[in-house]
Each structure stands twice: as C-alpha cells, then as structure tokens.
Amino acid sequence: MLKFPIKLNNLSLESITLIQVAIATIISLLFQFLIPYWWQPLDTFQHGVRQHGDEGVNIVIFTISQWYFSLSIAWLIYHDNPYLNNFLVYSLAPLGIIVSYEFFFIFLFYDYIHLIPLLLSIYLIWKKKETLRQKFAPFIILLNTIWLFSVYFLKLAYYGEDLSVFIRNYLVYLFLWIGLSFLFRNKKT
Numbered sequence: 600m601l602k603f604p605i606k607l608n609n610l611s612l613e614s615i616t617l618i619q620v621a622i623a624t625i626i627s628l629l630f631q632f633l634i635p636y637w638w639q640p641l642d643t644f645q646h647g648v649r650q651h652g653d654e655g656v657n658i659v660i661f662t663i664s665q666w667y668f669s670l671s672i673a674w675l676i677y678h679d680n681p682y683l684n685n686f687l688v689y690s691l692a693p694l695g696i697i698v699s700y701e702f703f704f705i706f707l708f709y710d711y712i713h714l715i716p717l718l719l720s721i722y723l724i725w726k727k728k729e730t731l732r733q734k735f736a737p738f739i740i741l742l743n744t745i746w747l748f749s750v751y752f753l754k755l756a757y758y759g760e761d762l763s764v765f766i767r768n769y770l771v772y773l774f775l776w777i778g779l780s781f782l783f784r785n786k787k788t
Contacts, residue, residue, distance in 0.1 A: 607677050616682050623669035630669075631660040640710040641701065661755040663746055667694065667716035674719060684723050685735035685783075689743065691720040692775035696768075724782065736780035740773065 607615055630638070636656060637648045649656050659665050667690040674683055694717040701707040723731065750756040751765055760768075 612680065612682070615677050615680055619670065619673040619677065619680060619683055622673035622676070623666065626669035626672055627660050627665050630665055631658070640707060640712060641697070644705065644707050644710075655759050657756040657759075658750075661750045662757075663743065663750075664694065664697070664712055664716075668712045671716040671719045678727065679730055681730045681732065681735075684727055684730040685732060686739055686742075687716060688720045688723045688731055688783075689736075689739050689776055689779065690716045691724075691779060692772045693768075694720070695775075696771065728783070731783040733780045733784040736776065736783075740776050740780075743772070743776070744769070 607618075610618075631651070636651045636653075636659070637643045639657075639659065642649065642657070646655075651659070667687065670683060670687055674680070674687065677683075694713045697713050698710070698717050701710050701713070747757070747769060751758055751760075757765060
C-alpha cells in the first residue's frame with residue numbers, strides 16, 4: 600500500500616471510497632483532456648492515430664474501460680475496499696473478452712487500459728475473495744447496464760458498433776456477470 604500523511608485505516612470506508620473515486624476521476628480527466636488519444640492502445644491499433652473530438656472517436660471519460668483502469672490505479676492506495684473491489688471484479692467479463700480478442704486475433708499485447716484492470720480482477724478473486732459479495736451484483740449490473748446503454752445512445756462511446764453487435768456483447772456480459780456473482784454467494788454481511 601502507498602504511504603499517505605493520513606492513515607487510511609483511520610478513515611471510514613465511505614471516506615476512503617470518496618478518496619479513491621476522486622483519484623480515479625482525476626486520472627480519467629487527465630486521459631480525457633491532457634493525455635493524447637493515441638494513448639488508447641486498442642483504438643490506435645485499429646484506426647491509427649486520432650485525436651480527441653475526431654468523428655467516431657469515443658469520449659474517453661465516458662468509456663467504462665477508462666473507469667476500470669482509473670479505479671484500478673486508485674485501488675493501489677487501499678486494497679480492502681469492498682465497494683471498489685466488487686465493482687472492479689465485474690470488469691473480468693468485458694475486459695476478458697476484449698483482451699482475449701486482442702491477444703489471439705489482432706496480436707495486441709500492450710493494451711494497459713484493458714490489461715491492468717483485468718489482471719486486478721483476477722487478483723481480487725484469487726487473493727481478496729473475502730471482500731467480494733454477491734449482494735453487490737444487482738447494483739453493479741444495473742449501473743453497468745445504464746452506463747453502457749446511456750453512452751451508446753447518447754453517442755458518447757461505443758456508438759461505432761452496430762446496435763445488434765452492441766446488444767449481443769451486452770447480453771454476453773450480462774450472462775457472465777450473473778454467473779460470476781455466484782462465485783461470491785453465501786457470504787455474510
């Protein structure tokens with residue numbers, strides 16, 4: 600864990616969560632406004648160098664992958680936050696599919712935006728399973744569903760995909776999210 604002037608263990612879980620979300624927000628804002636769009640490995644690999652604001656380009660801050668990445672970095676300051684851990688573990692479904700596609704079909708091996716949170720979700724299941732609860736699944740699935748469909752229909756992200764492909768992908772994610780939740784059942788609190 601990183602060292603801070605304030606001992607995080609002395610703060611409430613809600614305060615720690617707000618700090619972690621604030622850190623993730625700063626990271627996401629940096630990727631939206633300061634870091635060039637070509638730092639998005641998958642998009643750059645598929646479409647070449649593009650800029651923020653180009654036609655057909657996702658608005659980075661609205662992509663769920665960016666938030667998985669940003670929250671994964673914020674996770675480094677406190678590893679036992681069940682809210683953050685439960686949200687991040689569900690990145691396994693979409694990011695597992697994306698990284699598998701990158702590795703086995705387009706041979707893209709350096710997509711840190713997708714790879715870091717994917718590896719963290721695997722770590723959470725392996726080493727932090729005691730912080731994961733099935734009771735969080737409906738809320739996380741609902742949040743992810745609202746997020747994905749909102750940004751798609753508002754043309755903020757993912758709208759470059761055909762609607763039928765988008766819905767098919769979502770249904771696969773939904774099935775995997777529900778299945779994943781059963782790894783964390785029979786937990787108290």
